[in-house]
Amino acid sequence: MVEAKDMVCIVCPLGCKLKVTKDNASEAGFAVEGNKCPRGLDYGIKEMTNPTRVLTTTVKITHAALNRIPVRTKGAIPKPLIFQAMKLMNEVEVKAPVKVGQVVIKNILGTGIDVIASRSIYKKAELNHYFCHSQRKDFAELII
Amino acid sequence: MFNYEIVVIGGGPAGLAAAIEARKNGAKNILVIERDRELGGILQQCIHNGFGLHVFKEELTGPEYAEKFIQELITMGIEYKLDTMVLEVTDNRQITAMNTIDGIIHIQAKAVILAMGCRERTRGAIRIPGTRPAGVLTAGTAQRFVNMEGYMIGKRVVILGSGDIGLIMARRLTLEGAEVLAVAELMPFSGGLTRNIVQCLEDFNIPLLLNHTVVDIEGHDRVEAVTIAQVDEGFKAIQGTEKRFECDTLLLSVGLIPENELSKSAGIALDKVTGGPIVNESMETSIEGIFACGNVVHVHDLVDWVTEESKRAGRSAAQYIKGKLTSKGKTIKLKGTNGVRYVVPHLLKIENIAESIELMMRVDNIYRNVKLVVRGNGEVIKEIKRKHATPGEMETIKVTLKELSLGDYDEISVGIVKGEE
Numbered sequence: 012m013v014e015a016k017d018m019v020c021i022v023c024p025l026g027c028k029l030k031v032t033k034d035n036a037s038e039a040g041f042a043v044e045g046n047k048c049p050r051g052l053d054y055g056i057k058e059m060t061n062p063t064r065v066l067t068t069t070v071k072i073t074h075a076a077l078n079r080i081p082v083r084t085k086g087a088i089p090k091p092l093i094f095q096a097m098k099l100m101n102e103v104e105v106k107a108p109v110k111v112g113q114v115v116i117k118n119i120l121g122t123g124i125d126v127i128a129s130r131s132i133y134k135k136a137e138l139n140h141y142f143c144h145s146q147r148k149d150f151a152e153l154i155i
Numbered sequence: 156m157f158n159y160e161i162v163v164i165g166g167g168p169a170g171l172a173a174a175i176e177a178r179k180n181g182a183k184n185i186l187v188i189e190r191d192r193e194l195g196g197i198l199q200q201c202i203h204n205g206f207g208l209h210v211f212k213e214e215l216t217g218p219e220y221a222e223k224f225i226q227e228l229i230t231m232g233i234e235y236k237l238d239t240m241v242l243e244v245t246d247n248r249q250i251t252a253m254n255t256i257d258g259i260i261h262i263q264a265k266a267v268i269l270a271m272g273c274r275e276r277t278r279g280a281i282r283i284p285g286t287r288p289a290g291v292l293t294a295g296t297a298q299r300f301v302n303m304e305g306y307m308i309g310k311r312v313v314i315l316g317s318g319d320i321g322l323i324m325a326r327r328l329t330l331e332g333a334e335v336l337a338v339a340e341l342m343p344f345s346g347g348l349t350r351n352i353v354q355c356l357e358d359f360n361i362p363l364l365l366n367h368t369v370v371d372i373e374g375h376d377r378v379e380a381v382t383i384a385q386v387d388e389g390f391k392a393i394q395g396t397e398k399r400f401e402c403d404t405l406l407l408s409v410g411l412i413p414e415n416e417l418s419k420s421a422g423i424a425l426d427k428v429t430g431g432p433i434v435n436e437s438m439e440t441s442i443e444g445i446f447a448c449g450n451v452v453h454v455h456d457l458v459d460w461v462t463e464e465s466k467r468a469g470r471s472a473a474q475y476i477k478g479k480l481t482s483k484g485k486t487i488k489l490k491g492t493n494g495v496r497y498v499v500p501h502l503l504k505i506e507n508i509a510e511s512i513e514l515m516m517r518v519d520n521i522y523r524n525v526k527l528v529v530r531g532n533g534e535v536i537k538e539i540k541r542k543h544a545t546p547g548e549m550e551t552i553k554v555t556l557k558e559l560s561l562g563d564y565d566e567i568s569v570g571i572v573k574g575e576e
Binding site: 018019021022023026064065066067068069071076077078079081083090093094097111129130131 | 214218301302304349
């Protein structure tokens with residue numbers, strides 16, 4: 012394991028410059044310097060032990076006006092799994108209609124984290140109805 | 156001729172928030188006009204997360220952020236027209252628009268809200284030398300192709316410009332299997348957020364070349380290679396520093412321009428620095444009853460601030476049609492000095508400010524440990540410490556009605572004062 016590492020915290024736009032060193036005396040096993048808030052401490056330790064990221068990408072959708080639907084992991088997944096996860100998502104195909112928050116892949120790569128749709132997409136024919144006018148009750152019901 | 160109380164031009168985050176807020180403040184007859192086939196604007200292609208931290212206190216993707224507003228708009232029964240292009244807005248608030256179902260339509264509005272957003276600078280705007288093959292795209296166009304239409308735009312990619320869209324696309328294309336060879340940036344610093352440099356470039360070992368620009372594009376039908384060189388302080392390429400990258404795609408993330416063709420044809424006064432309309436505390440332009448909000452006024456980096464600003468425009472438009480917005484009384488001029496490039500709004504009418512007002516501004520360079528000082532007729536009204544200020548991140552300062560009434564001010568300025576280290 013690396014003894015010390017310099018990094019930039021990505022928790023908020025401030026971008027604190029952190030120095031994380033191995034410290035057997037502390038509970039987490041690491042000491043963090045340069046963080047201006049406790050979230051930076053957590054981030055620094057996590058980057059050394061198990062760095063994670065939320066993955067946002069798209070999957071194929073059929074019967075819709077668009078060819079791709081955006082999806083995201085509901086929580087952060089381990090960084091080394093990102094390309095493996097991408098490979099899995101590229102094999103997935105969903106069919107419209109899809110609602111925002113709908114699970115696209117359950118428990119991806121055994122992480123316990125689901126992949127969910129990050130928007131609603133309606134069937135192509137349905138969408139065409141709404142092209143020009145508004146105030147259609149059925150559309151309002153569909154979307155809510 | 157159709158009649159509406161309020162017509163909102165543009166159904167992106169600015170238009171949606173303005174229309175919803177106008178309805179909440181009593182406007183009944185509202186129409187939103189959108190030229191795309193759906194509402195949501197550019198948010199629909201921004202599939203990465205980080206939206207909504209201020210407004211919803213959670214981290215959402217662009218489409219999720221948009222959908223919250225679209226649902227609210229539909230639930231309220233606010234009318235909208237999709238696939239509809241506005242051709243003209245006149246100074247007496249008549250709008251000409253067209254689509255394939257209604258044909259050409261004329262609308263008389265009591266108030267108009269301009270929310271057309273912005274567009275990307277292209278290769279022509281920065282005059283890159285070389286041949287003109289396919290494969291040179293703006294980053295936002297590439298984003299739409301990849302994230303919505305489902306077309307991969309290239310296999311080996313060089314990106315010019317390190318604004319947030321360029322950084323986000325470097326990660327996006329890498330995830331989709333392309334090789335991003337380098338991100339070149341003309342300035343000595345990135346225009347994007349530090350966290351994006353870390354999670355989009357460093358996570359994937361993509362080199363960021365500061366003080367570099369593209370000096371040649373090769374290829375006949377398709378891009379075959381791009382040459383990048385280091386630049387001196389005058390942004391001139393230094394001979395002997397050229398690096399040639401064999402690639403099939405060049406992405407440009409070289410800035411955004413507020414889209415104001417309609418504003419110009421209406422005769423609205425524009426600010427040379429922002430490229431958008433000059434607005435007052437109510438987000439009203441130089442023409443009475445025409446309001447503007449979002450990226451059409453000045454380019455924002457966070458959609459959350461667009462929402463806040465647009466709510467103010469929507470609220471003001473609703474007050475205007477009820478005759479509750481005053482055009483009388485004293486007007487205070489606002490301006491940026493000493494490192495502050497501009498301040499929005501440009502003008503303040505004290506009578507129309509309820510409790511406080513948010514001033515938005517951009518600095519011209521990277522600063523550390525400075526103070527943003529608000530002065531009225533030269534005397535200090537307020538000082539705010541900033542550990543860090545960069546051109547890539549918009550600054551906001553809240554000033555209260557009490558602070559604005561400390562003296563009988565004609566002009567308020569915001570400038571940077573360097574603090575002690």
